[in-house]
Amino acid sequence: MQAVKEQPEQQKSRFSETRLGRSLLSQETILLIITIIAITFLATQNERFLTLRNLSREVVLLFEVAVMAMPMTLIIITGGIDLSVGSIFGLSAVVLGFLWQDAGWALEVAIVASLVVGLMCGFLNGIFIVRLGVPPLIMTLATLALFRGMALGVSEARSARGFPEWFTDGIGRGDFLGLPLQVWIIGIAVVITGVVLARTTFGRSLYAMGNNELAARFAGIPVQRYKLVIYVYSGFMASLAAILFTARVTTTRSDMGTGYELDVIAAVVLGGTSIFGGLGTIWGTVLGLILIQVLKNGLLLAGVRGDATSVLIGIVLILAILINNFIQTRFRSV
Amino acid sequence: MTAIPQKTSQALANRSIGSRLSGLLTQESVLALALVIISFAVTIVNPNFLAARNISDILSNSSYIAIAAIGMSLVIISGNIDISIGSLIGLLATIAGRLAIGAEAGGYPEIFAFIIPIVVGVASGALIGFFVAYLHVPAIVVSLGMLSVLKGGLILWTGGEWIYNLPEWFKFAQQRPLGIPAPVYLMISLTIIGAIWMKYSATGRAIYAVGGNREAARLSGISEKRIIMTVFMINGFMVSIAALLFATQFNAIQSTVPSGLELLVITSAVVGGVSILGGTGTVIGSTLGAVLVHVIPAAMIFASISDYWRQAVQGLLILFTVLVDLYRRNQQSYARRK
Numbered sequence: 001m002q003a004v005k006e007q008p009e010q011q012k013s014r015f016s017e018t019r020l021g022r023s024l025l026s027q028e029t030i031l032l033i034i035t036i037i038a039i040t041f042l043a044t045q046n047e048r049f050l051t052l053r054n055l056s057r058e059v060v061l062l063f064e065v066a067v068m069a070m071p072m073t074l075i076i077i078t079g080g081i082d083l084s085v086g087s088i089f090g091l092s093a094v095v096l097g098f099l100w101q102d103a104g105w106a107l108e109v110a111i112v113a114s115l116v117v118g119l120m121c122g123f124l125n126g127i128f129i130v131r132l133g134v135p136p137l138i139m140t141l142a143t144l145a146l147f148r149g150m151a152l153g154v155s156e157a158r159s160a161r162g163f164p165e166w167f168t169d170g171i172g173r174g175d176f177l178g179l180p181l182q183v184w185i186i187g188i189a190v191v192i193t194g195v196v197l198a199r200t201t202f203g204r205s206l207y208a209m210g211n212n213e214l215a216a217r218f219a220g221i222p223v224q225r226y227k228l229v230i231y232v233y234s235g236f237m238a239s240l241a242a243i244l245f246t247a248r249v250t251t252t253r254s255d256m257g258t259g260y261e262l263d264v265i266a267a268v269v270l271g272g273t274s275i276f277g278g279l280g281t282i283w284g285t286v287l288g289l290i291l292i293q294v295l296k297n298g299l300l301l302a303g304v305r306g307d308a309t310s311v312l313i314g315i316v317l318i319l320a321i322l323i324n325n326f327i328q329t330r331f332r333s334v
Numbered sequence: 335m336t337a338i339p340q341k342t343s344q345a346l347a348n349r350s351i352g353s354r355l356s357g358l359l360t361q362e363s364v365l366a367l368a369l370v371i372i373s374f375a376v377t378i379v380n381p382n383f384l385a386a387r388n389i390s391d392i393l394s395n396s397s398y399i400a401i402a403a404i405g406m407s408l409v410i411i412s413g414n415i416d417i418s419i420g421s422l423i424g425l426l427a428t429i430a431g432r433l434a435i436g437a438e439a440g441g442y443p444e445i446f447a448f449i450i451p452i453v454v455g456v457a458s459g460a461l462i463g464f465f466v467a468y469l470h471v472p473a474i475v476v477s478l479g480m481l482s483v484l485k486g487g488l489i490l491w492t493g494g495e496w497i498y499n500l501p502e503w504f505k506f507a508q509q510r511p512l513g514i515p516a517p518v519y520l521m522i523s524l525t526i527i528g529a530i531w532m533k534y535s536a537t538g539r540a541i542y543a544v545g546g547n548r549e550a551a552r553l554s555g556i557s558e559k560r561i562i563m564t565v566f567m568i569n570g571f572m573v574s575i576a577a578l579l580f581a582t583q584f585n586a587i588q589s590t591v592p593s594g595l596e597l598l599v600i601t602s603a604v605v606g607g608v609s610i611l612g613g614t615g616t617v618i619g620s621t622l623g624a625v626l627v628h629v630i631p632a633a634m635i636f637a638s639i640s641d642y643w644r645q646a647v648q649g650l651l652i653l654f655t656v657l658v659d660l661y662r663r664n665q666q667s668y669a670r671r672k
Binding site: 133135137143144145148149155258262265266275307308309310311314317318325 | 474645646
């Protein structure tokens with residue numbers, strides 16, 4: 001009796017243990033299906049949607065959030081979080097504008113200095129988190145206020161404008177081999193981050209740290225150094241995003257990037273990265289980013305005001321996690 | 335043979351002195367001391383700082399943040415977080431304002447303008463609590479989704495218009511019984527009730543237990559799901575009181591989400607010594623934290639420091655208090671291990 005009863009359950013769990021089963025039941029697959037449905041729908045509604053021109057325009061629009069979502073995925077996989085990316089974004093932009101316009105530096109040097117500021121902001125977050133043991137949520141909450149405050153203080157609420165043409169037209173709206181520069185940068189960032197996360201010792205160690213930090217340390221993983229690296233990476237990418245954004249909109253303001261941290265985290269979490277750490281892929285984050293952009297675009301095409309996308313993204317975020325939770329408990333925990 | 339008990343008793347005596355000292359160094363007393371020192375320093379530079387009118391203004395401005403921080407403290411102590419409260423405050427303030435204008439035009443009693451926002455606030459808290467407790471979605475994800483929904487929904491609904499011509503009876507937060515602003519009374523009484531409830535009621539203790547060790551709490555017979563539901567509903571209630579104060583403090587309401595409120599409230603709780611890891615913290619601490627977070631910018635104005643650097647100093651302050659708190663905790667656990 002007992003054996004007969006148990007059999008179907010065992011089969012089910014075996015199915016989910018196979019490679020095919022595991023990948024079919026992952027959040028990435030669910031997202032992929034939703035995204036394909038959404039894209040097909042949009043393509044039937046508007047024949048210009050699936051053109052290279054339109055698609056690369058969409059990538060440029062999600063560029064800033066996408067660039068910052070790369071390091072954020074790594075950070076959340078280790079069980080941390082970085083709330084300060086929006087503020088690092090703002091501070092880098094303001095520093096760029098200030099050094100170029102008020103301090104009279106050459107723009108090339110100002111760009112490098114702005115990247116250094118981003119690196120230093122990330123380093124500050126990282127060093128407090130690893131050396132003093134400040135929880136990442138608290139540390140980056142404090143620096144969210146601190147970096148934004150510094151941006152306000154440096155700029156004194158003035159904006160810089162009038163950047164040279166090679167910067168605004170060459171970089172901000174420039175093409176390389178027929179595609180916007182942003183498309184290339186985001187492509188390179190995705191490939192590098194994805195390969196590092198999935199195929200290197202460093203990347204695999206991040207999962208171990210997110211699952212059990214103490215065990216990871218006992219296994220000989222340099223936990224502190226790796227953590228420092230990902231927070232510095234986060235600061236650098238926020239800065240890079242800020243420079244390209246400045247080039248595109250041709251001005252800097254101290255409130256730039258306000259609230260970006262939540263957009264970035266939403267995309268990463270929607271992409272299946274567990275907020276508790278130990279789980280997630282760059283591939284999932286890319287899908288999360290695409291789905292959010294497709295939803296925004298779809299609603300605009302349907303004539304719904306832009307604010308409705310915020311409502312829909314919120315609902316999709318919670319639903320995606322719910323469906324994933326349901327599948328995990330239904331098929332995995334047996 | 336006799337030496338051993340002697341040693342032990344000596345060690346015990348030493349430890350009790352040590353623990354008495356570290357007992358004095360609670361986050362609350364550190365905060366109170368910081369408040370006194372800052373006020374004293376600024377008064378030397380500018381004696382007007384200690385004027386009764388200025389003090390009551392600072393307290394009045396910090397009271398809605400302090401009240402929201404009481405709810406947030408409970409949520410954080412239980413091991414969760416709610417980042418949607420800024421949007422909820424915006425929504426509830428708008429509902430209150432529109433209802434007040436409707437009530438003035440006739441149709442329903444004036445009290446509806448206060449009751450309905452509270453009902454909506456508690457219901458919203460219950461919804462988040464349900465997702466967290468029964469559907470096991472992490473609180474940060476639910477409240478992130480909620481933030482998005484409320485923020486977008488509010489703009490869709492109102493288009494971000496201002497609400498003018500609020501009736502006089504509605505402007506509750508501007509009243510000053512006995513010369514003290516009404517919000518200050520609310521802040522003080524809710525803090526006292528909250529502190530006593532958290533310290534002595536079974537539910538209050540259970541919130542600490544759930545936040546400290548969820549599994550141990552469950553095994554000792556605490557219904558963890560019910561506690562989490564309760565915590566989020568209380569948070570919804572506190573947020574609606576805060577929203578009513580927010581809505582009634584000026585003569586007009588902008589029906590959009592005030593930016594950065596949730597961070598200000600979380601900052602107040604954390605500066606007040608509520609550990610983000612759950613299990614420790616007090617309501618009195620969070621209220622002192624909220625006042626401190628408001629005293630700093632006010633003090634900077636009186637000390638003629640450029641307003642542009644206000645937020646940077648606020649960030650440094652958070653960092654500093656967190657470090658002091660960490661240091662204190664390390665000392666305590668070191669003393670305990672000895």
